[in-house]
Every structure is written in structure tokens, then in C-alpha cells.
Amino acid sequence: MASTLLLNITPLSSASPTKHLNLLSPSLITSHHRAHKRGFTVLALASSSTPLINVDYLKREFYGHGVTFTGIGDSCVAKMQMSNGSTASVMFPNGLITSYKAHMWHGGNLEVLHTTVNKGEDGGALIQGGVSLALKCGSPDDVPWSPSTWALHDVRGGPDESIKVELISGDSESPIEVKYTVTLQPDQLSSEILISNLKASPICLMGFFMSHVTVSTPDATYAVGLEGSNYFNKLPLESEFSIIPPAFAQTKSWGQRELQGLLSKWDRKDHKNTTESKGEVGEEEEMEEEERDNYKQLTEKTSRIYTSTPRIFTIIDRGKRNSLVVGREGFDEQYIFSPGSNHEWYDKYAYVCTGPSAMLKPITLNPKCVWTGGQYLHNPNI
Secondary structure, three states: OOOOEEOOEEEEOOOOOOOOOOOOOOHHHOOOOHHHHOOHHHHHOOOOOHHHHHHHHHHHOOOOOOEEEEEOEEEEEEEEEOOOOOEEEEEEOOOOEEEEEOOOOOOOEEEOEEEEEOOOOOOOOOEEEEEEEEEEOOOOOOOOOOOOOOOOEEEEEEEOOOEEEEEEEEEEOEEEEEEEEEEEEEEEEEEEEEEOOOOOOEEEEEEEEEEEEEEOOHHHEEEEEOOOOOEEOOOOOOOOOOOOHHHHHHOOOOOOHHHHHHHHHOOOOOOOOOOOOOOOOOOOOOOOOEOOOOOOOOEOOOOEEEOOOOOOOEEOOOOOEEEEEEEEEOEEEEEEEEEEOOOOOOOOOOEEEEEEEEHHHHHHHHHHHHHEEEEEEEEOOO
């Protein structure tokens, strides 16, 4: 395992404590003083297993920002809409971005993200795909913690320039706070995280963003701008919202065991970077390779983590005659996954996955400091 990255990070300021919205059940909301609405801390909000969401309150509180709220069971969908017609939808408390419809040059909108809806084990709807965040935080002495329940923190901006929806998550037993900001602009959808380490000791961050980009078929899809980048072939990264074809049935998800293994040696300077190949478990260690194609066709089954690649590259879909510029900040790695073209056009597996990651080289966050990272899906087709 390569040595961990020690970031230049900014100390937290204690002079301006964060205010948080109380978006729980109506019985907990009082109209006498606005301070009561914001009196619950991030930990009390986000650590609730199934927080009740007051949709009527959200509609009143954030009227005029270009966001509409719709309750679906115990969840809520916040739909952002720009004046030019571009839209994006994010769900909470699960934090999944389910849709990004980008305004196109011909006047219509095109769905950028790929999602599926199936029946879950509990009988409810199981939504997969879209854009999700898989993150684990921990230290050698603690059990790793993952933000999985998100509460709405704030909505800012308006439909003319940009709309920001901020979600927060925390754990009362682990003094780590995560703010997740989804920003929609006329030509771009951004997903950014800010992680605050309130502990007195360093923590290790490991995880990735996962964007399922809908395409006509991987055979008509190309990744442009990666020539000369180094990469490792890896087993597909899997999270709660990943769509993985049956052909990859023998893959394993990244989880607590993998992170604990990293944490046990994260401060050792002599350990080497060992990886697994994209094939079945048990194959020999994969070596680092170099991308030699600047116009890489994604026809074949592919699962790679690029360790040195430009901050921006382009996905071109000849079948739909459109393109998408993918950018990242804060992360050193870029993940690309293609299920291959052994599937029907425009079907369940007509997508490619990409996202910034910190899997081969986890991030070290020092005490009382913050770290930020994110990804950007830019629409150049206006």
C-alpha cells in the first residue's frame, strides 16, 4: 500500500459555530422563535435512524430558491430547476442524486444519470445508480464510521445562477462531521464534501464518489483525455447504490475489513501498494499500467483506478451524439468502470461509472482540521 497523503488543511474556526435546521416532525417545530427551529445539532439530526421529514415546512422555509420538495414514504426528494430548464434531484436521508437533466443546444433536456428502481427486501422501492458517496472514516483504535443518514442543512441561491442544497451527517459516538453540498448551475452539476475532524487525533479517510452516466451502449462510448495516465485494474468498487452486472458476481465490495487492514498500517512508511486484478478473486497481483489511448473505447468490461490523470476528462457517446466533461477536486484518483457491450442498447446496463476516489491512497486528516473534495459533471452541449 502506498504511503498515505498528508494534506495541507485548514484549522476549524471556533469563532462562528454552525447553525443547523430542525427538519424533524411538526411536533418538534415551534413558530415562536426561529432559534428553536435551528436548535438541534448536526449529530442529533443525522444520527436518527429514520428522521421524520416535514415537507410542508420545507416548502415554506425555502420558497423562492428554485427547489421543490416531494415526500416519498420516509424520504424526501429535493428537485432543483434552473431558469434554462436544467434540473437535478437529490433524496434524503439517503443522499442519492437520482437525476440530472442537462439543457441541450437543441432546446430540450437530456438525462445524464442512469438509475434503476426495483423491489427491495422490505417490499419498498430499491433505487440504485445515480450519483452516490461511499465514505469510511476511522483511526487505528476506532471502528470505521460511514455517513449513511443525511439531514437537510440549508438551501441557497436561485434558478438564475446556481442552487445549492446542503446535507449534513454525523455520529454522536464519532466526532466527525460531513457536509455534502449538491450545486446545480445552468451547465453543471457539482457534488462536494467537507469533512471536519473534531477529534484530538488524526483520522483516515477512504472512499469514492460513484456516478452512473447513462449511455446508448458502452460500445459507442469513449473516454477522451486519459493518454499517459497510470492505472491499476481493480475489482469493481461496490456500494449500496452500485449497479453491478451478473458477470461480475464474484467481485467483493470494499468494506470494514479492507479499511481496518489499511488502518492497521496507515502510518507505516515501508509498506507497498498491493492490488487485486479485475478478474476473479485469487488472481495474481496486478501491476501498474499506462493508458496509451487518448480516445479509449469502453466496449470491453473495464474496472480501473487511475492514479495519475488530468483533473478533467471527457466522456463522448456517439449513439446519443453528446458529451460530458468530468472533473474532480481534492482526490488524486479517478475510477472508471464499464460493464461492457454484452448487453442491449439503452437497457439496465447501458451506462459507465466514474468518480474521484481515495482507495489506493487513503487521506490523512489531522485533528481539528477540515478536508474538501468533490466531482463536477459539466455539460458542454448548450
